[in-house]
Amino acid sequence: MHELTNETQGARYSPTSIRATWDGTGSVKxxxxxxxxxxxxxxxxxxxxxxxxxxxxxGRSTRVVTASLLRVLESGEPEYSGGHTGHCTS
Known part of the structure; x- marks a missing residue:
């Protein structure tokens, strides 16, 4: 039963599922x-x-950019939000 739960949860966070169900941003969780x-x-x-x-x-909310998450999941390469020179800090 535990394996089924992990398998189901893994499918929920697959790139295909994320593309189909997420908007432009997702939660940090x-x-x-x-x-x-x-x-x-x-x-x-x-x-x-x-x-x-x-x-x-x-505002007080922190959101993850879905397109960036998908690139990271598919490439395995991070896109650190603080590491880009053009990052706006205001």
């Missing part, structure tokens, strides 16, 4: 699960500017 780590680890990486894909702060 869901993006973290798609990348294979916990929500707490995801928010820690966001705080340090090391989350592996683009992150937007909208």
């Amino acid at each position: 869901d993006a973290s699960r798609a990348l294979g780590f916990s929500r707490a680890k995801g928010y820690d990486l966001v705080r340090r500017g090391e989350f592996p894909c683009r992150v937007l702060r909208i």
Whole structure:
């Protein structure tokens, strides 16, 4: 039974499923699960500017850019949000 749950959850966070069900942004929690780590680890990486894909702060909300997440999942290469020279910090 436990294996079925992990298999189902893994399919939920596959690139195909993300493309079909997510809007332009997703939650840090869901993006973290798609990348294979916990929500707490995801928010820690966001705080340090090391989350592996683009992150937007909208008011008090933090959202992960879906297109960036998909590129990271498919390539295995991070797109650190704090690592781009053109990143707006205002």
